[in-house]
Amino acid sequence: MSDVVAAALVARRDEILERLMALLRLPSVSTDPAYAEGMKATREFLMARLKEGGLEDVRLLEGGGQPAVTGAWNGAPGKPTLIIYGHYDVQPPDPLELWKTPPFEPTIRDGRIYARGASDVKGSTLIAVETVIEFIRAGGCPVNIRFFLEGEEEIGSPSLRSIIDRHPDALVGDAMISADGGRASTTLPTVSVGSRGLTALRFTLRTASKDMHSGRYGGAVRNANHELARLIASLHDEDGRIAVPGFMDDMAPIGPREAEDAAALPVDEAEFYGGIGAAPYGDPRYSVRERITLLPTIEVNGMWGGYIGAGSKTVLPCEAHAKLTMRLGPGMDPVRAQARVRDHLLARAPKGVTLDFEESGNGTPAFTLREGHPLLAAAETVIRRTRNRAPVRARAGGTIPITAIFKERLGIDTITFGFAMPDEDVHAPNEFFRLSSLEEGLRAWPLLLSELGNASPEALRAG
Amino acid sequence: MSDVVAAALVARRDEILERLMALLRLPSVSTDPAYAEGMKATREFLMARLKEGGLEDVRLLEGGGQPAVTGAWNGAPGKPTLIIYGHYDVQPPDPLELWKTPPFEPTIRDGRIYARGASDVKGSTLIAVETVIEFIRAGGCPVNIRFFLEGEEEIGSPSLRSIIDRHPDALVGDAMISADGGRASTTLPTVSVGSRGLTALRFTLRTASKDMHSGRYGGAVRNANHELARLIASLHDEDGRIAVPGFMDDMAPIGPREAEDAAALPVDEAEFYGGIGAAPYGDPRYSVRERITLLPTIEVNGMWGGYIGAGSKTVLPCEAHAKLTMRLGPGMDPVRAQARVRDHLLARAPKGVTLDFEESGNGTPAFTLREGHPLLAAAETVIRRTRNRAPVRARAGGTIPITAIFKERLGIDTITFGFAMPDEDVHAPNEFFRLSSLEEGLRAWPLLLSELGNASPEALRAG
Incomplete structure (x- = not known):
């Protein structure tokens, strides 16, 4: 079933790319009130697509700030319910003068789509949305689904707790998959096990x-x-x-598991520093990987x-x-x-x-997915199948507040399964997303939902 | 004669105040190209007034940047020729939100005129212009006059040398009086003997x-x-x-004359720091007066x-x-x-x-008017007569690039004779100029020109 769905998604690639470009044209900068119209248009765009694709209960979840977009599918009784997280807001585009093409006019060059939000994280969010829609079209999803598409990720999710507390019915699930939190390497297959x-x-x-x-x-x-x-x-x-x-x-001191995982994914310093035109720097007692993911x-x-x-x-x-x-x-x-x-x-x-x-909020603690978690097992299986080797376990240097907050509020764990790569200039001018990642995501997401369809809700909840 | 002129000027006070307000409405910010129109309008305003007042050879002196405005009066053969310096450009008005009334809408409150440039230095410049015009109307000036009204003082006079070198004919004089360089005290009479x-x-x-x-x-x-x-x-x-x-x-080490002059004009620390809401600070080996004028x-x-x-x-x-x-x-x-x-x-x-x-120019050295200079003697006489006591000799902490550059290029000395006071928030929001200073200036300037009419051109040039 997941193979049929993946094939159908890949066949629809051009249509999905068109939809991604339309989504990127909407300037959804959450930090600046001047973009309120762009935020609203983006929410409407996503709600329209979820309804069209057969999701139920599509609506906004208000929490006092930028509302989140939700939609559900409940056709797999007895199977786990997965919350799928993405975010529709983006970073401000300044300094504007450094963009080669305008940040909200997506442009394809050399197999990449350039636009603010392409990599962080409209590309990966749309992969998740289209995967679920394709399953529904093919007869049904292997798991029950709750979309949770946030509008305040880039400003530290100030009203996320309030949204969760005000809408307990909309956010009942056994575990979460996040489309945010990309891949740690442009060459090695990786699975994400935590974030700062x-x-x-x-x-x-x-x-x-x-x-x-x-x-x-x-x-x-x-x-x-x-x-x-x-x-x-x-x-x-x-x-x-x-x-x-x-x-x-x-x-927490850096333990043997963390040190081992960091060593398995060494940073190519020439490439890392060469790509940004900078000289090596940082605490000399730690490797670059440790500096950017653990310290x-x-x-x-x-x-x-x-x-x-x-x-x-x-x-x-x-x-x-x-x-x-x-x-x-x-x-x-x-x-x-x-x-x-x-x-x-x-x-x-x-x-x-x-x-x-x-006043600038409370912030978010670091997150770690424990050894042996069914979310981790499922993701490792999918990556092993799509990349033909076991993935390296990688921590993200960035922050996915949602993982910590959902753990704290709802007691559920998250696997990040985004398709952004680490060199895509997110939060900077000329952000881009690889077209090859779009296709890779459309092949992997159906497999992941199938794998999780085999897990028991209890095991997922037990963590 | 100077008494008649002073009386006529004081009688015209309201008219002169109206003219000052018109001048302050013109936004002449030299550092920002967005104000080019305001700069042009200000030059035209001054040229029109000089022509109307009977000055000859009224024109712009180009030097590659903002041109200076000049005008001459040559009706006192054998008498000294004085260059009168002022500047028509002002500092940028930002931060705009801190102004109680708009910077380019001059407003009179409590005997003060609030506007950008009121104190620095359109008020004192207009006093000089009107004094000469009144002398001409009354039959003639005690000295020959060359106005030199600069448009780049607030940006460090980048093309001043070039203006002087390109227009040697327009700037022939025996000494200079500057309307810029205000008074050092709101209570004690002072005469300025140097600047940083x-x-x-x-x-x-x-x-x-x-x-x-x-x-x-x-x-x-x-x-x-x-x-x-x-x-x-x-x-x-x-x-x-x-x-x-x-x-x-x-x-140069701080000598006994500098230390004595500084001690004669002690800074009231409670007032100085209280007026700006700041705590005492600076090199503890020096007095506040020394810190702000010599160091x-x-x-x-x-x-x-x-x-x-x-x-x-x-x-x-x-x-x-x-x-x-x-x-x-x-x-x-x-x-x-x-x-x-x-x-x-x-x-x-x-x-x-x-x-x-x-590239940010070469800058300007500090300037010192030597002991016994006829410019200093004339200014001291005028202040003794108008204030009924000998003035304290004060150095300015600010910079009047013109004094050093005229010394370097033309070998002539400058006395600063402006009527701004040290608490008038120049370069800051809510800059103001005292109406009482306008009247005081209109009484003192005629006396100064008369005194200098008694000096020999040679003595002035000898310094």
Whole structure:
């Protein structure tokens, strides 16, 4: 049955690609209110497709922010119910001037589709949607389905908990498959067994009540840019090791399984650094794979202060701003990590320098899929069949908040089964998705749903 | 004669105020090409007034950038020829949201006129223009006049040398009076005897060739914001002392005259810091007056990198930017100071971090009017008469590039005789100019021109 479905999907490849391009034309940037229309149009697009494809109970799940899109199929009594996760929001496209073709005009070049959201994660989300629709068309799905297509993944899922709590009926399932969380290698087959956590901190630093003339005050007043620079510089040592006291205290030590998995998927440093034109960097006690998947980070994603227009302005600025996010290793508590960084900044701010922190949510802990989980077994079987070798177990350096939140709220586990690859410039200009990944996904997803149809709901729930 | 002229000017006060408001409505921001129309309109406004007032040879002096406005009066043969300097350009008005009334809609509140450029320096410039016009109307000026109204003061006068070199005929004079360079105290009468120099440095820092996803690369790649912060933090020590090796090596030591003048004009620290809501700061070996008028500074006027829009973005930025200006103490060479900072930054940039410096001109050295100069004697006489006590000699912390450049190119000295006060929020939101200063200026300028009519051209030129 899954072979028939996979063949039908591959035969419909051009039609599915057209649909993906239409989806990518809709500018669904969740962080910026200017894109509200694009967000709405994207939700409507997905709901229309789910209804057309035979899903039931297609609707929006409101939680106070951007609603999620859901749809169900209940035709496999006694079989497991799988929640399928994807997200329809994308990162902002700036800096716009660095895009070769406009971010919301998808363009195919050299077997790749270039557009904001192509890789993260409209491509993989549509693979999942079309797979379920094709099963329904062919007579029925091997498992019961609940789609959960989120609209706030790129902003840290602020109302996800609220959506889950307000709609307990819509989200009853035995386990989850996520279309987000891509592949770790462009060459080796991999299966994802975990991800880093994430928490954020945004603040404004002030040294005076107004901007000053550098000729009138320069030499006798603190410059907000200098003070912010000093605080940011204090977060790391010269080797890039985090210098915030206590930040990593609750992290689980890297064990033999983690070290072994990381070693099985060595990073080709020449390719890794060559591809981004950067020099090697990071904690020398760990391999690059460990640095980018297991170690925590503190990154200043944005900072600004004073005059940033054309030319010069001899202003002595009273205010400067920073936006930070921290990636978290296994075991680290997001709220505690956030507090450690906040405390460090406050402790180092000299007299006369104030810091105002913006409310920026609680964050998400790291996630790990335990050894022997039926989700993991099913994914490994599928990858072994489609790639003709056993997959390497890989942790993702990014964060899939949904995995941790569904575990916490509903007690269910997640396997990530996305088809993005690690070099596709997500969150950056010229993001792309490989057309070969589209086809690979359309072959693998039917198999995965079939495999999970053989698992018992109880075993899935037991984890 | 000067009393008659002063009385006539004071009688015309309301008319002159109307004219000042019209001038302030013209948005003449020199640093931003978006204001080209406002710059042009301002030049036309000034040329029309000079022509109407009986000045001859009214025209634009081109030098490749924003042209200067000139006009002459030659009716006092044998008397000195004075160049009168002012500038018609203003600082950018941002941050716009902090203005109580719009920056280019001048508004009178509590005896003050609020507008961008009111204090710096359209108010004082118009006082000079109207004084000369009133003398001409009354039968003639005690000295010959050349107006030189610049359009690039707020961007460091990049084409001033070129204007002077291209128009040697228009700028022949024995000395210069500058309407720019205001008063040092809101209570004590002062006369200005010098100013700090200024030089600029702007650069872009890069750690990679493209922005990266912090989940995919975080922990193994240098973040441009962190690197920029580290470099900026290295410019000063904890007390705000400059930490750039060799930066101050060529500075003239602070002598007994400088120390005495600084001590005669002590800064009221409670008022100084209270007025800007800041805590005391700066090199503890010097008084606040010395810090803000004699010591050099390095200020980061603007810095930015990564995502600075609404919400969060988990980008790991490859690029960050900084705009610096340095105030210079007496004796310091601007090009050398600039090179010292550039070398310091380059020496501290680690492998894999590149810095690209933007061309930002040569800068201006500090200026000092020597003891016993006839310009100084004339100004002291006028202030003694109008304020009934001898003025305190004050150095300006700001920079009047014109004084150094006219000395260098034409060998003439400058007295600054502006009526701005030090608390008028120049270069900041809600800039204002006191209406009382307008009247005071209209009384003092006629006296100054009369006094200088008694000086010999040779004595003025001899300095």
